[in-house]
Amino acid sequence: xxxxxxxxxxxxxxxxxxxxxxxxxxxxxxxxxxxxxxxxxxxxxxxxxxxxxxxxxxxxxxxxxxxxxxxxxxxxxxxxxxxxxxxxxxxxxxxxxxxxxxxxxxxxxxxxxxxxxxxxxxxxxxxxxxxxxxxxxxxxxxxxxxxxxxxxxxxxxxxxxxxxxxxxxxxxxxxxxxxxxxxxxxxxxxxxxxxxxxxxxxxxxxxxxxxxxxxxxxxxxxxxxxxxxxxxxxxxxxxxxxxxxxxxxxxxxxxxxxxxxxxxxxxxxxxxxxxxxxxxxxxxxxxxxxxxxxxxxxxxxxxxxxxxxxxxxxxxxxxxxxxxxxxxxxxxxxxxxxxxxxxxxxxxxxxxxxxxxxxxxxxxxxxxxxxxxxxxxxxxxxxxxxxxxxxxxxxxxxxxxxxxxxxxxxxxxxxxxxxxxxxxxxxxxxxxxxxxxxxxxxxxxxxxxxxxxxxxxxxxxxxxxxxxxxxxxxxxxxxxxxxxxxxxxxxxxxxxxxxxxxxxxxxxxxxxxxxxxxxxxxxxxxxxxxxxxxxxxxxxxxxxxxxxxxxxxxxxxxxxxxxxxxxxxxxxxxxxxxxxxxxxxxxxxxxxxxxxxxxxxxxxxxxxxxxxxxxxxxxxxxxxxxxxxxxxxxxxxxxxxxxxxxxxxxxxxxxxxxxxxxxxxxxx
Numbered sequence: 001x002x003x004x005x006x007x008x009x010x011x012x013x014x015x016x017x018x019x020x021x022x023x024x025x026x027x028x029x030x031x032x033x034x035x036x037x038x039x040x041x042x043x044x045x046x047x048x049x050x051x052x053x054x055x056x057x058x059x060x061x062x063x064x065x066x067x068x069x070x071x072x073x074x075x076x077x078x079x080x081x082x083x084x085x086x087x088x089x090x091x092x093x094x095x096x097x098x099x100x101x102x103x104x105x106x107x108x109x110x111x112x113x114x115x116x117x118x119x120x121x122x123x124x125x126x127x128x129x130x131x132x133x134x135x136x137x138x139x140x141x142x143x144x145x146x147x148x149x150x151x152x153x154x155x156x157x158x159x160x161x162x163x164x165x166x167x168x169x170x171x172x173x174x175x176x177x178x179x180x181x182x183x184x185x186x187x188x189x190x191x192x193x194x195x196x197x198x199x200x201x202x203x204x205x206x207x208x209x210x211x212x213x214x215x216x217x218x219x220x221x222x223x224x225x226x227x228x229x230x231x232x233x234x235x236x237x238x239x240x241x242x243x244x245x246x247x248x249x250x251x252x253x254x255x256x257x258x259x260x261x262x263x264x265x266x267x268x269x270x271x272x273x274x275x276x277x278x279x280x281x282x283x284x285x286x287x288x289x290x291x292x293x294x295x296x297x298x299x300x301x302x303x304x305x306x307x308x309x310x311x312x313x314x315x316x317x318x319x320x321x322x323x324x325x326x327x328x329x330x331x332x333x334x335x336x337x338x339x340x341x342x343x344x345x346x347x348x349x350x351x352x353x354x355x356x357x358x359x360x361x362x363x364x365x366x367x368x369x370x371x372x373x374x375x376x377x378x379x380x381x382x383x384x385x386x387x388x389x390x391x392x393x394x395x396x397x398x399x400x401x402x403x404x405x406x407x408x409x410x411x412x413x414x415x416x417x418x419x420x421x422x423x424x425x426x427x428x429x430x431x432x433x434x435x436x437x438x439x440x441x442x443x444x445x446x447x448x449x450x451x452x453x454x455x456x457x458x459x460x461x462x463x464x465x466x467x468x469x470x471x472x473x474x475x476x477x478x479x480x481x482x483x484x485x486x487x488x489x490x491x492x493x494x495x496x497x498x499x500x501x502x503x504x505x506x507x508x509x510x511x512x513x514x515x516x517x518x519x520x521x522x523x524x525x526x527x528x529x530x531x532x533x534x535x536x537x538x539x540x541x542x543x544x545x546x547x548x549x550x551x552x553x554x555x556x557x558x559x560x561x562x563x564x565x566x567x568x569x570x571x572x573x574x575x576x577x578x579x580x581x582x583x584x585x586x587x588x589x590x591x592x593x594x595x596x597x598x599x600x601x602x603x604x605x606x607x608x609x610x611x612x613x614x615x616x617x618x619x620x621x622x623x624x625x626x627x628x629x630x631x632x633x634x635x636x637x638x639x640x641x642x643x644x645x646x647x648x649x650x651x652x653x654x655x656x657x658x659x660x661x662x663x664x665x666x667x668x
Contacts, residue, residue, distance in 0.1 A: 026302060036294050040287050041262075045251050048264035051204075052249065052278055056268055058200055059215075059278075063270060070167075074153060077169045077181045080105050084179050085171060088112065088121075098123040108166060108183045113137060115145045115176040136160070141180070144172040156185055201225045209283045211261055215268065217244070217276035226281070234277060240265060244277040253284070260284050346432040351425060354378040366434055368406055390414075391430065400435070411435040465510055473503040522564040522644045529593065529600070530558045532565060536572050540580075548586030549579075556594040562668040567641045574634050575604040575661055582608025582659065599647075600667055605660035611653040619651065 080101060087093040098110045102123040112121040117137040143149045154168035167185040170178050204213040205226040212226030216234055232254075234240045243250045243265045251264040262282040268275040346363035350356055355378045364371055367383070383391055388403040391414055400413050415431040480496035533553060544551050572591070579589045587607040594601050611619060620639045642649045647665035 028302070028305075033291070033295060033298050037287075037291055040290060041253075044262055044282065044287065045264065048251060048262070048280060048282060049249050049266070052264060052266040052280060055200060055204065055278055056266060059268055059275075060270060062200065073167055073183070074169060076105070077107070077167070077183065078151070078171065080107060080110075081169065081171045081179050081181050084110065084112070084181075085173050088173050088177065088179065093121055095121055095123065106183065107181055109181070111180045113141060113178045113180065115178075117141070117145070120177070140168075141170060141178045144170060144178045145176055147172070147176055157182070204280065209286060211281040211283055212279075213281075214279045215276045216240075216279060217274070222276050231279075231281070240277060240279075243267065244274060247274065254281075262287075346430075346434070348379065348430045348432070350379050350428050350430070352427070357427065363432070366405070366410075366432065391432065409436075411439045465506075469503055469507050469510065473500055473507070476500045476503065522567055522641070524562050524564055526560050526562050527565050528558065529561050530555060532569055532572075533591065533593070536569065536576065539573070540576060543580070544589070547580060547583070549583055550588045552588060552590040554590065554592040556592070557600065558593075559595075559667070561600060561665075563645055563665065564641075568645070568665075571638050571641050571663070572602070572604065574638055578634070579604070579606035579608055579659070582606060582610075587658075595667075596664070598667055599664050602663040602665075603660060604663075605658060607658040610655040610657050610659055611651075612655055616651060616653060 084093065084098070084101065087097065093112070098112075098121055101107065102110050107123075110121075110123045111119055114120050117134060140152070140154055144152060150172040152170040154170060157166050157168050158164075159166050165185045166182040168180065168182040170180040172178060201213045201215060201223050202225040204210055210226065212224065212228045212231065214224035214226075214228055214231070215222045216224075218234055220233070221228070232240070234244060239250065239252055244267050247267045247269060249264070249266045251262065253260055254263050255261075262284055263279060264282070265277055265279050267277050343360065344362055346366045347360045348356060348363050349358040356374055359369075359371075359374060363369070364374065367374075379391075388405065390399070390401045391403065391412065396414075396416065398413070398415050400411070403410050403412055411434075413433040413435055415433075417429050417431075419427055419429065421427055476496055476499045480493055480500070485492050533555065537551060537553065540551065576589060583589075583606060590603070590605050592601075592603040592605075620635050639649060642663055642665065645665045647663060649664075650662045651659065652662070653659040
C-alpha cells in the first residue's frame with residue numbers, strides 16, 4: 001500500500017524539527033512559570049481572604065461583647081433605680097438609704113430631682129456635689145420632667161466635679177421626679193480598649209510578612225497598625241471605593257515605596273451597616289523567592305527536556321523504517337480487531353481441540369457468555385443444549401440450524417472456514433448470523449399478507465351476503481306479521497322468530513368481517529402506559545375474582561407512549577379474555593412491561609390449557625378458532641393493530657402449561 005511506503009527525512013528537516021522542539025520546551029517552561037506565579041497569587045489571595053474573614057468575625061464578636069457588657073451595666077443601674085423608685089413612691093427614701101444602696105451596689109452617685117429640677121435627695125451631701133448646673137438638668141432630664149419618657153440611657157459623661165468618666169442612667173417616678181444613677185466607667189472604657197479594633201489590627205502586623213493593617217471608611221482611618229504613611233485612601237482610589245461600595249472581597253498588586261506589595265480588602269458590615277473597609281498589605285518577598293527557585297528549577301528541567309528530546313529525535317530518525325513497519329502492522333491489526341468487534345454477526349475462533357481462542361462481542365451477547373469464562377473452555381462444554389452442537393460439528397461450509405439458547409429458540413445461519421496460523425496449527429472460524437428476528441418478521445409478513453388476502457375475500461363475500469340476508473330478514477318479519485296459517489299458528493310464529501334471529505346473527509358476523517377487512521385508521525395520542533393498564537385491571541377485577549384468577553402486573557417501565565389508546569386497550573382486553581376462557585378452573589394471568597432498545601415490550605401470559613405445537617402457526621389465521629362460539633378473527637385483529645403500530649407479536653405455548661404473547665412496539 002502506498003501510504004505505508006518508507007519515509008526518509010532530509011537533514012534540513014531535522015534542523016527544523018530540532019528548532020521546533022527547542023521552542024516547544026522554552027514556551028512550555030515559560031508557561032509553567034506563569035502558571036506557578038498565578039497559583040501562588042491565588043494561594044496568597046485565599047490565605048488573605050481567610051485572614052480577613054477571621055478578623056471580620058473577631059470584630060463582630062468584639063462589638064457584641066462590648067455591647068453585652070454595657071447592657072449588663074445598664075441593667076444593674078436600672079434595677080437599682082427601680083428599687084429606689086418604689087421606696088420614693090412609698091415615701092420611704094432618705095439620703096442615708098441612698099448612701100447605703102450606693103455603697104452596697106458600688107454606685108458612684110445617686111441623685112433624685114423633682115420636676116422643677118431641684119435636687120431633693122442624694123447619697124452625697126457635700127455642697128460641691130449638690131450644686132448641679134441648670135444646663136446639665138435641662139440638657140439631660142427634660143424628657144422625664146415633661147413626661148416624654150420614663151427611662152433615659154444618658155451613657156458616658158465626663159465627671160462634673162472630679163476626674164474621670166461616668167456612665168449615667170435615669171428613670172421617672174410617678175410624679176415625674178428624676179432618679180439619676182451613675183458609676184465610674186473607667187473599667188468599662190479600659191475593657192473596650194483592650195478588646196477593640198486597634199488591638200486586633202496591631203496583632204495582625206505582628207505576623208511576619210504583614211506590612212500594615214487598617215480599618216478605613218470614607219472619613220478616614222478608624223484604626224491602623226504598621227507602615228501606613230504613604231498608602232492611598234478610599235476616596236481617591238477607585239479600587240478601594242468599588243470594594244467598599246460592592247461589599248465584596250478584592251485584592252490587587254500595588255506599589256509602595258518603589259516596591260510592589262499584595263493588598264487584600266474586605267468591607268466590615270454589621271447588621272446591614274458598613275462600618276469600614278479592612279485593608280491588609282502583604283509583602284511579595286516570599287513569592288519572589290519562590291518564583292526565583294521555580295525559575296531555576298524550570299530552566300534545569302527545560303535543559304534536561306531539551307537534551308532528552310534531542311536524543312529521542314535521533315532515535316526516531318535512526319529507527320524510522322522500523323517504526324513504519326510497526327505502524328503498518330498495528331494499523332492492520334487495529335483495523336482487523338475493530339472490524340471483528342464492530343461486525344454484528346457472532347465470530348468464534350476455535351483450535352483443533354475445540355477450545356475457543358477468540359470471540360467478539362456479538363458472540364458473547366448471542367450466547368450470554370462472559371469472556372473470561374468462554375475463553376477457558378472448549379466450545380462443546382459451553383454449547384450443551386438441544387441441537388446447538390450442530391454449530392461446530394459437521395463439515396458443511398454453510399448451514400442453517402435451530403438452537404435453544406437459555407430457553408429461547410434461535411434460528412442461526414452458520415458459516416464455517418479454516419485457516420493455519422503461524423505455528424502451523426489448524427483453526428476454525430465460525431461466523432454465526434442470528435436469523436431469529438428475520439424469521440419472526442417473515443412469519444409476521446406472511447400472516448399479514450394472508451390476512452389482507454382473506455380480508456379482501458371476506459369483504460367481497462360479506463357484501464354479496466348482506467343484501468340477501470337483509471331481504472330474508474325483511475320478508476320473514478313481514479310474513480310473521482301479515483300471514484297466519486290455519487293450523488299450527490304458534491309453531492309458525494315461533495319458527496319465523498327463530499329464522500329472523502339467526503339471520504340477524506349472521507348479519508352481525510358479516511359486519512365483524514367487514515370491520516376486519518376495512519378497519520378504522522389508528523389515531524395516535526400520547527398517554528401514560530400505566531393509566532391504560534390500571535384501566536384494564538379495574539375493568540376485569542370483579543370478573544377475575546369471580547373466576548378465581550389472579551392478575552399479576554410487573555411494570556418495570558412506566559412512561560409516555562404515542563399509540564392509539566383504544567386499539568392497544570382492545571389488544572390487551574382480547575388477550576386477557578382469551579386467557580380467562582383458557583382457565584375454567586382458575587389460574588394466573590401475568591402482564592409484564594419493560595423497555596428494550598427504545599421499544600416497549602408487553603408480555604401477557606397465563607397458566608391455562610396452552611396451544612398444541614401444530615396449531616401455534618395457525619392461531620393468527622383469519623377464521624381459525626377452537627371455540628364453539630368463536631369467529632376466528634380476534635387474534636387476526638390483534639395482528640393487524642400491532643402491524644399498524646409497526647410492532648411485532650409472537651407467541652409461545654405448551655399444552656397444560658400456559659401461553660405467552662409477546663408484543664413489541666416502538667415507543668413513538
